[in-house]
Amino acid sequence: MSDTTAQPDSAAQPNSAAQPNSAAQPNSAGYARPAGPADARNPAGQAVEVADAESAAGGIVVGVDGSPASVAAIRWACDEAARRLVPVIAVLVWDVMGEPRPVFETAANADREGLAHAATRVLDTALTAARVSDPTVRIIRRVEEGSPVPELLRAAVGARMIVVGERGHGALHRLVSGSVSQGVVHYASLPVVVVRPVAPAAGVDDRPVVVGVDGSALSLTALRWAVEAAMLRKSALHVVHAWHLDIPIYPGSYADIGSVLAEQAQQTLDQAVSTIVTEHAGGLPIPVMKETVADGPAHALLRASADAQLLVVGSRGHGGFAELLLGSVSHQCVLHAHCPVAVVR
Numbered sequence: 269m270s271d272t273t274a275q276p277d278s279a280a281q282p283n284s285a286a287q288p289n290s291a292a293q294p295n296s297a298g299y300a301r302p303a304g305p306a307d308a309r310n311p312a313g314q315a316v317e318v319a320d321a322e323s324a325a326g327g328i329v330v331g332v333d334g335s336p337a338s339v340a341a342i343r344w345a346c347d348e349a350a351r352r353l354v355p356v357i358a359v360l361v362w363d364v365m366g367e368p369r370p371v372f373e374t375a376a377n378a379d380r381e382g383l384a385h386a387a388t389r390v391l392d393t394a395l396t397a398a399r400v401s402d403p404t405v406r407i408i409r410r411v412e413e414g415s416p417v418p419e420l421l422r423a424a425v426g427a428r429m430i431v432v433g434e435r436g437h438g439a440l441h442r443l444v445s446g447s448v449s450q451g452v453v454h455y456a457s458l459p460v461v462v463v464r465p466v467a468p469a470a471g472v473d474d475r476p477v478v479v480g481v482d483g484s485a486l487s488l489t490a491l492r493w494a495v496e497a498a499m500l501r502k503s504a505l506h507v508v509h510a511w512h513l514d515i516p517i518y519p520g521s522y523a524d525i526g527s528v529l530a531e532q533a534q535q536t537l538d539q540a541v542s543t544i545v546t547e548h549a550g551g552l553p554i555p556v557m558k559e560t561v562a563d564g565p566a567h568a569l570l571r572a573s574a575d576a577q578l579l580v581v582g583s584r585g586h587g588g589f590a591e592l593l594l595g596s597v598s599h600q601c602v603l604h605a606h607c608p609v610a611v612v613r
Contacts, residue, residue, distance in 0.1 A: 334370030336465035338432025342398035355406040417451035490582035509537040510568035565599040
């Protein structure tokens with residue numbers, strides 16, 4: 269049974285006029301592009317540097333393996349870096365066991381030196397294929413030998429977020445054996461954005477940013493992150509709170525119990541949004557839509573993701589093997605959402 273109510277938030281104010289975005293001027297969220305050295309540029313025109321820990325601090329780490337999913341992840345990461353005026357750290361990790369496959373397929377020699385050269389070429393090819401729209405985005409290149417998840421997490425120390433591609437195969441064996449994207453989501457201590465290989469939106473993407481809240485402190489953290497993401501995009505924010513009965517009911521009892529739970533759900537949603545609004549003097553400069561849904565949270569968020577440019581969810585942390593196997597709300601969203609998913613801690 270589904271019971272959905274939605275209404276605009278009266279505390280949110282219309283979006284302010286857009287300001288030009290340049291290296292010399294902070295953007296709408298107050299970011300200013302850091303000064304960097306004169307950079308070499310790849311054939312696509314992006315600045316490309318060899319990895320440097322200091323210049324990578326505060327940047328966006330993106331995992332690359334040469335797949336279409338990782339190319340989409342590069343594109344998303346660079347678009348986000350352009351909004352936040354930070355560098356992108358593009359990381360390709362290879363190992364002698366044969367991963368990622370494009371490195372071994374293109375290596376002239378199968379020794380470590382040959383594989384390292386091939387890995388660099390695969391990374392450069394992926395950066396060129398991404399066709400980054402803003403050539404001023406600084407891209408810092410890292411090629412590492414090792415296991416992908418630990419190396420990506422190591423590269424992300426001090427970073428703002430990690431972006432990874434997801435091939436979209438949600439079969440049970442992949443949950444058991446693990447994928448790079450699932451591993452990074454599971455073990456990272458910073459926000460992780462999972463992107464699928466879909467065609468980029470033509471023109472300005474005016475779809476909302478969707479975020480799920482449940483009244484917890486963690487969901488408030490996710491809501492703050494979503495507000496910032498929506499402000500950077502100058503888009504609307506769609507805040508969803510799902511509720512459902514998880515106890516047996518009897519004829520005639522649903523109306524009474526359901527009405528009480530619906531009222532409580534609305535209060536939870538209103539309180540969460542009100543808390544965030546009060547943190548912004550003058551209210552939020554973006555439209556806010558609040559929605560309560562009588563459904564499981566994963567189903568409600570997946571439906572909302574069909575008309576979103578980004579879905580933001582909180583993660584309750586490292587739940588071990590059972591969480592990976594059985595699936596939390598965040599993992600269900602990562603596997604099945606129709607848009608990129610940001611998992612926030």
